[in-house]
Amino acid sequence: MSRVRRFASLVDLVSSNVVASGGLTVLAAGTLLALARSGAVVATDLVMRRCVARVEFDSRDDSYRWMSAWLSKRGEGRRFTAVTSLSRLGDTKEDLTTTGVVLVPTGTILLRHARRWMFFARERHDDARSAKEREALTLHVLFGSRRDIEAIIAEARAAYDVARRQRVRVYAVDQHGWWNRVGDRAARPLESVVLADPDAPAKLLDDCREFLASESRYARRGIPYRRGYLLHGSPGSGKTSLVLALASELGLPVYVLAADARSLTDAAFAEVLNAADVPSIVLVEDVDAAFPTSRNDDDDAEISRGGLTLAGLLNALDGVLAQEGRLVFLTTNRVDALDPALLRPGRVDYRLMFGRVTPDQLARYAIRVYEGTLSHDQAAGLASKLPADLLSMAQLQALLANCAPDQAMTALERLVEEAVEDVTSSTRDDKYY
Structure with a gap:
């Protein structure tokens, strides 16, 4: 009974004390507000989980x-x-x-x-x-x-x-080792790539389509589902242009890798290669620039000019960690500089050579560039002024893009004279490569 009286006395004291009663009121209000806020958070979280x-x-x-x-x-x-x-x-x-x-x-x-x-x-x-x-x-x-x-x-x-x-997505590896979309390229028809062999682009496209449609056949036969292509030949001959045209026809993105990038280690190369979409085209440019022209048997293929080693490249293409379902294109200006191990079937299954412009190739390309304003006879006359194995397609493209049909003959003759002089004097400079 004494405890009840003491509690009643305490209540009377607090209620008679304005400061004490006010403090208790604030404390109670704060507690109720905190409980309300906590309840609101719980209720909101419950609604978000259940209803959103x-x-x-x-x-x-x-x-x-x-x-x-x-x-x-x-x-x-x-x-x-x-x-x-x-x-x-x-x-x-x-x-x-x-x-x-x-x-x-x-x-x-x-x-x-x-x-x-x-x-x-x-x-x-x-x-x-x-x-x-x-x-x-x-x-x-x-x-x-x-x-x-x-x-x-x-x-x-x-x-x-x-x-x-009508666009082709193009990706490149950024400084942090991530695929970064560097933009879209306008889709281009396969016919816009004019090669010495007029049937070569279509044959290559058919091979790509056959591979993309054969996944189940590869699986039934226990063959790794991957396809490698080697595009080799003189600089400026249309290797990259052909890859972009194939991507346009197939509706695939292009992932571009530079094999000689010093920041690209073996592990990083394998990682970014496997992170590319499936299906897609992976373009490894200038693969000869990444490695010496030869190696000894005792160096285990570990020599490279950049961070990527030859062994790392080979393992990424068809080793245990290699992923499947992609079209891998390797380009090089010097096929003789490549290690034979890189060229064996399973790593390179299809090879296509690109040379300098032939007269017939020039005639077909000029007719296409001038879109009907140049007759076949005029194109043949233009082609007759071109010696074989002298100019690159990049030179020819720059020439025809910057002059009218009636000026093409004179411009071509001038360019041929300059190129012949450079060859004769053995001082051909980089603009012809």
Whole structure:
């Protein structure tokens, strides 16, 4: 009973003390507010988990480009980033609006699509691994499901692919070892690549198509599903142009690797090679520049001018860690400088040589460049002025692109004279390579 009396006395004392009663009131209110806020957080988290489907798109992935382009076309939101193109997303000037800029929504964007309410949150983050700032786009779909998210992504990708149908995506490795989309190249028809053998481009395209359609046949026979191509010959003869034309015809992206990059170690080379899309074209340029012209049996193929060794290249192409489903193109100006181990079947399955321009090749190319304004007789006359094995296709292209048909003969004769003089004096300079 004494305890009850003491408690009652304490209550009377507190209630009679304004400061004490006020402090207790504030304490109680604060506790209730904290409990309410905690409850609200729990309730919000529960609602988000139960009622909202969520997906995040990283700016290093192609899906980020699909969704960003999709949002920019809708024109939703009140906050935008104005850019003159979406080049930082790998896109081009074709995305410009009538105002000359693209408005990319930023912040939080609320919209209704396909009878669903959804909102996008666009944020920037510091990437500790690459020391670069990256962006993330998060989609929340109210009362949505995985199927709803997949449908939105599929719609955005389809719209993006329609807009890019006449473009070839080109990727290169950045200084941090990531594939970076360096832009799109205009798709070019295979007929635009004029070689000495007029049937060579079509035969190569047929081989690529046959490989891409033969995955199940490779699996049944237990053969590794990969295909290697070697394009070799004089500089400026159209090796890279042919690869881009093949990519256009096949609808594949091109991943470009420089074998002599000093920052590209064996492990990094294998990693980026395996990170390329499937199917895709992997272009390893100037592979002869990465290694000495010869090696001894006791050096274990570990000599290279850059960070990549020959053993690392061979293992990445067809070793245990090699991935499948890609068309790997190697280019070189000096096929005799390549180690025989690189040329064996399984690493190189198809070879195509590129030489200097022949007279017949010049005639066919001139007719194509001048689009019907040059007759076959005129083209034959032009070709008669060209000695074989003197000029590269790059020289010829530069010549015809900068002069009218009636000036081509004079310009060609002048270029031939200069080239012959250089050959005679053995001082041919780099402009002819």
